[in-house]
Amino acid sequence: MRNIKLTIAYDGTDFHGFQAQPQLRTVQGTLEDALERLTGARIQVNGSGRTDAGVHAWGQIVNFHTDSRIPLEKWPIAMNVNLPNDVIVRQAEEVPPAFHARFDATGKVYRYQMDLGTYPDVFARRYAWHVPYRLNLSRMQKAAEHLVGSHDFTSFCNAATPVDDKVREIHGISFETRAHLLQITVTGSGFLWNMVRIMAGTLADVGRGRIEPEEIPEILAAKDRTKAGVTAPAHGLTLFEVIYPKV
Amino acid sequence: MRNIKLTIAYDGTDFHGFQAQPQLRTVQGTLEDALERLTGARIQVNGSGRTDAGVHAWGQIVNFHTDSRIPLEKWPIAMNVNLPNDVIVRQAEEVPPAFHARFDATGKVYRYQMDLGTYPDVFARRYAWHVPYRLNLSRMQKAAEHLVGSHDFTSFCNAATPVDDKVREIHGISFETRAHLLQITVTGSGFLWNMVRIMAGTLADVGRGRIEPEEIPEILAAKDRTKAGVTAPAHGLTLFEVIYPKV
Structure with missing residues (x-):
């Protein structure tokens, strides 16, 4: 399993915050939907923390584990074509298996x-x-x-x-x-x-x-x-x- | 009749351009609607020129003639409370009767x-x-x-x-x-x-x-x-x- 870290920007205006909630448009849910379209699997995304409804991000960090073999440099564009235009993946990195966007943030x-x-x-x-x-x-x-x-x-x-x-x-x-x-x-x-x-x-x-x-x-x-x-x-x-x- | 000149900013994203068109959301139509709510009269607004659908303005100029006695310094706020938040009146001036936003622009x-x-x-x-x-x-x-x-x-x-x-x-x-x-x-x-x-x-x-x-x-x-x-x-x-x- 690879551990992928993404740097994400989003316009929070039309989201009910970061954290996934049933029936609501959230950043986490939107990212997981895009990942599912891309990899065929429902993968949980870990954010560095929640942001409230309406709050924006320029450098939110998420990570997730995947078997996908998409080359690292293709991840941003592959995600961006599957994302609505108010969320953008700015960067992708491959990180050690234990890295966690929330627990490792200092x-x-x-x-x-x-x-x-x-x-x-x-x-x-x-x-x-x-x-x-x-x-x-x-x-x-x-x-x-x-x-x-x-x-x-x-x-x-x-x-x-x-x-x-x-x-x-x-x-x-x-x-x-x-x-x-x-x-x-x-x-x-x-x-x-x-x-x-x-x-x-x-x-x-x-x-x-x-x-x-x-x-x-x-x-x-x-x-x-x-x-x-x-x-x-x-x-x-x-x-x-x-x-x-x-x- | 007074001749009022307004400096207008708008986010063109959700407008079908400046010029009024039946059934479509336009900047001119939106301004005339706000003026009608404010003064009770349907007043034609002259723009300095059209802007196409999607084009924005920071300093579009319009003028119109009115009998309204609203003091000059109150015009921006009076209009802004009657406008949606993607159009903003930034300034109001009283100009000579012959001033025309389009014909006088140099x-x-x-x-x-x-x-x-x-x-x-x-x-x-x-x-x-x-x-x-x-x-x-x-x-x-x-x-x-x-x-x-x-x-x-x-x-x-x-x-x-x-x-x-x-x-x-x-x-x-x-x-x-x-x-x-x-x-x-x-x-x-x-x-x-x-x-x-x-x-x-x-x-x-x-x-x-x-x-x-x-x-x-x-x-x-x-x-x-x-x-x-x-x-x-x-x-x-x-x-x-x-x-x-x-x-």
Whole structure:
């Protein structure tokens, strides 16, 4: 059996998230359908993690085991002709038998995009949260510095998050503006449910003056979701990259 | 009667072009529907020109006459709440009674976008032509220089173009690359049917070696559509700006 690792991009707009669910159009289900058409077998695909409905990916990673002898360099095109045009296989690699997209991931990079124009940018509307308020970027950067490091992120995850240990390490948060678009890139060891969206929503609240940058340490310490800002909408979020140890 | 000029952006993907047609979803029809909801009257909108099905706009200009007393600064938001989210009013101005979006335009700027990545960029797929060949940009730039200036563009327009005088002046063609995306910006006094798409298709043919840059003058001189390259697909094209004399 070969173990194939694929780098996948998708436009999450028309998917009910990554994880397969009966009767719903999901990224995992769509990938497994394409693999079945290609190989004749129903093969389970392991994703590096779920993404919620509406969330996009530029560098989602999946792996699966197959007996197919399709040469490695043919995998992307063979998959792409069997996929709808809102999912694209960008790269294929053959990896050791034990590699698992989720268990072996050591970090992830997410990008949250905000559209700061007065009116929504029609070309960014599927990929950016339109925030029609004036945001103070230097306040947002100050607040972000308080989020970097190892913290208990209970205040920054969905209250229903089904894990006990909510300590995660954020390696960095960077800001880039391109005309009216603001991209916030967050790199970390791991992320809780809705964590980046709550960080983005809280940073927007800081930017418009509803929360002070200096309040972030108290919000973290409270371990109470209600203390942080709004959950920014799913469509501004993109899973940009998944990090693995060098083989 | 007031004469209102609007700057409009639209995602052309789901429209049958700009011009109103019975039973079809068009940009003009959609704007007139929104105006009717807003003012109670059916008002004809004049566009600076048609755009074909699938073509986008960042700075399409329209004007219309109305008795409505909506204050000028309220027009964009009042229209936007009545428009679907693939058309956005970016700006409103009040103009002299005789202003006409089409007849007063003295130039236009179009942008044609190509995706040069090995596999299509899922986020650009609605707005860029995926060209999976290696293109030589300096050959394309040389060819473009031959297109700049005043020429008879019979070879660069749809053979069914219903106008006699096919002389147009191209003021400039510039190239910009952003990662795997190539943007070709064409400024001119006026454009014939499919002209930018045939220019873009021909430049791509030059880039991949099917046409030599030095052949462009002969192709222009031939006044024969079959001598130029392919018509690049509509979805890569955006009407970027319409130019009017300073008032």
